[in-house]
Amino acid sequence: xxxxxxxxxxxxxxxxxxxxxxxxxxxxxxxxxxxxxxxxxxxxxxxxxxxxxxxxxxxxxxxxxxxxxxxxxxxxxxxxxxxxxxxxxxxxxxxxxxxxxxxxxxxxxxxxxxxxxxxxxxxxxx
Numbered sequence: 001x002x003x004x005x006x007x008x009x010x011x012x013x014x015x016x017x018x019x020x021x022x023x024x025x026x027x028x029x030x031x032x033x034x035x036x037x038x039x040x041x042x043x044x045x046x047x048x049x050x051x052x053x054x055x056x057x058x059x060x061x062x063x064x065x066x067x068x069x070x071x072x073x074x075x076x077x078x079x080x081x082x083x084x085x086x087x088x089x090x091x092x093x094x095x096x097x098x099x100x101x102x103x104x105x106x107x108x109x110x111x112x113x114x115x116x117x118x119x120x121x122x123x124x125x126x
Contacts (some may be wrong), residue, residue, distance in 0.1 A: 001025075001026050004116070006119055007120055008120055017085075017086065018086065019082050020036070021078050024077050024078070029053055033050055033051070033053075034053070034072070048061045048063065049064065059108055067086075068083050081094070086124045091123050093120070095117055097117070
């Protein structure tokens with residue numbers, strides 16, 4: 001059974017940093033495209049980053065580009081999302097997911113993803 005578990009969310013002040021983690025069981029992330037998404041209250045879920053571990057391809061949405069780095073830890077089968085210079089508008093529930101095998105080239109489209117975790121809350125406030 002495939003399971004993704006997010007962690008690392010917290011309350012942080014504007015300008016602060018957090019590292020979110022997406023730990024997998026039941027599959028090897030080396031062979032997957034792993035995406036990070038977020039959903040703020042009253043807003044639609046937004047895809048913010050993905051990494052294709054096989055080819056080393058990464059993507060960042062404009063809203064986070066320059067402030068976020070996605071990486072993988074082969075030893076622990078975990079994908080991390082390092083978030084710096086956090087802003088109040090980054091407040092959201094953050095999810096990770098893996099891209100469906102039936103999808104084509106790596107994308108950030110939500111409908112192309114499955115195995116969603118339960119999410120980890122990030123709150124940016126002074």
